[in-house]
Amino acid sequence: VDRSGVTFVNSFADPRGMPFSPLPEVTLVGRSNVGKSSALNALSGRRKRVAQVSKTPGRTRLINLFSVGSALTVTDLPGYGFAKVSAELQEEWRRNVEAYLRQRENLRAAVVFIDSQREPQAVDAQILDFLAFHEIPSVVVATKVDKVRPSQLDNCMAALRRGLALPPDQPIPFSSTTGVGRKELWQYLQEICLA
Ligand code: GDP
Helix, strand or coil, X not given: CCHHHEEEEEEECCHHHCCCCCCCEEEEEEECCCCHHHHHHHHHCXXXXXXXXXXXXXXXXXXXXXXXXXXXXXXXXXXXXXXCCCHHHHHXXXXXXXXXXXXXXXXXXXXXXXXXXXXXXXXXXXXXXXXXXXXXXXXXXXXXXXXXXXXXXXXXXXXXXXXXXXXXXXCEECXXXXXXCHHHHHHHHHHHHHC
């Protein structure tokens, strides 16, 4: 996978409007502010903030599609767990995201971002259950580990692992600031492409 080649393709309100792609696709999910766009920027390794587009007004509720070289496509799903949106918008989010997860034929895996500083949230467990139900393999990435005291890191990862019933090699500790976990996440994405 050519890391430098992360480029924005387009945004979609309705997953049915997304173009067919023969490449494997990985989707990024997580609560708002978890550090998902920063992670995508860190992965791309470019100074230009490729994921900035996900933050521009009007696009935050859309499915943003990126291509990674000529090997992989990545979607950035709208962040879940907005405290202040109406029930109607929550319902729209659920409907669009569910349609995407159900119908996207080239979808191979999901990266679920959780904040390493927080207790595991019920909504994170629900997302993992939902992905498992739809038989979409997932990997959990614990973001912002630079904010966790090094002496606490193991405990912190173990608590997330226990709370979300994760396999022994998860969550992947990650920091967009220090670059920790970038290699491991790339490795995982690469395995998906080759699978
Ligand atoms: P998103 O809503 O999930 O896309 O979250 P963002 O990537 O926009 O990040 C939300 C906030 O967390 C921003 O203020 C970022 O600067 C901060 N942030 C993101 N990743 C990291 C990280 O690895 N370390 C630290 N310390 N802050 C981070």
